[in-house]
Amino acid sequence: MKKRVFSGARPTGKQHIGNYIGAIQNYVRLQEDEEFDYRIYCVVDLHALISLQETENLHQNAYEMVLDWLAAGMDPKKSIIFPQSRVPEVSELHVILSMITPLGRLYRVPTFKEKVRQQPDNVNYGLLGYPVLMTGDIILYKADTVPVGEDQAPHLELAREIVRRFNNIFGETFPEPFVRLTSFPRVLGIDGVQKMSKSLNNHIELSAPAKEVERRVKSMVTDQARVYRTDPGHPEICNVFSLHKFYSPDRLEEIAVDCRGAKIGCVDCKMMLANNLNKALDPFRERRAQFATDPNLVWDILEDGTKRARAIASQTMAKVRQKVGLA
Secondary structure, three states: OOEEEEEEEOOOOOOEHHHHHHHHHHHHHHOOOOOEEEEEEEEOHHHHOOOHHHOOOHHHHHHHHHHHHHHHOOOOOOOEEEEHHHOOHHHHHHHHHHOOOOHHHHHOOHHHHHHHHHOOOOOOHHHHHHHHHHHHHHHOOOOOEEOOOHHHHHHHHHHHHHHHHHHHHHOOOOOOOEEOOOOOOOOEOOOOOOEOOOOOOOOOEOOOOHHHHHHHHHOOOOOOOOOOOOOOOOHHHOHHHHHHHHHOHHHHHHHHHHHHOOOOOHHHHHHHHHHHHHHHHHHHHHHHHHHHOOOOHHHHHHHHHHHHHHHHHHHHHHHHHHHHOOO
16 A cells, blocks of 8 residues: 655745755655655645744745745646645644643643743644644645654654544544654754754745855854864864755765865855855756746646645545544
């Protein structure tokens, strides 16, 4: 029996290289994997409502994100791409799952405490119940493989617990979903400390002009133990070098040796990264500009994806309603 893959992303607008390395490249690669019969990717706009700061430009942000997905190589003929809010079955499943999810377990989710610190004036149920809705997103489509970043791993562990609890109470219904991490499960921002994020303004957009990419790379924090140009470097702790692993794989050993031997300085290292990064992004920028000439392309893809997603979701919910006694 073939597997199903599901992943979702909040519509935060134009995507950055952290999004690409950590998730989007995986989405594209899985399109060619015959192990799966469905590859389902969701614009989780309901999740975005948890933070009121993300709602003002929600519609436009969804458009920009999907445009980036297409430019990166996601093919709507091979993947189902749709907005979460257009499939009302997920909200119904979320309510049902919330009835069997222990409140104390939700309070122990590490990301809940982090979100409370980030928005202390808006600690809402959605923030606490985020993993329950996320579980609904995944199991509504009977997905068993979820390509996400390592920060989402605790949510997937809880999702498996909820699935087991549901199956134990109502009978075998859902498969347990498992994380599939990329080889770069966590990409740090240009500050070299926190995860790359638009909200922290420590990101490099995939569609940024070449000069802006160069400016951002030049501002990246490197090996802070290296004070002078003649000091030996420590590439294993340098964020710039970590990105060379992805964008300069053919020169990685050379860069490491030259850094340790002080044959190149941090500025040299940054310029190499900026040049290679721009070479990688040039075709992406061209494809994005071409897709953007059709103003209806993204919306047509999302409409078609919604129809395909709802066809699966309606079958799942018909069975769930019978299991829980609602039909």
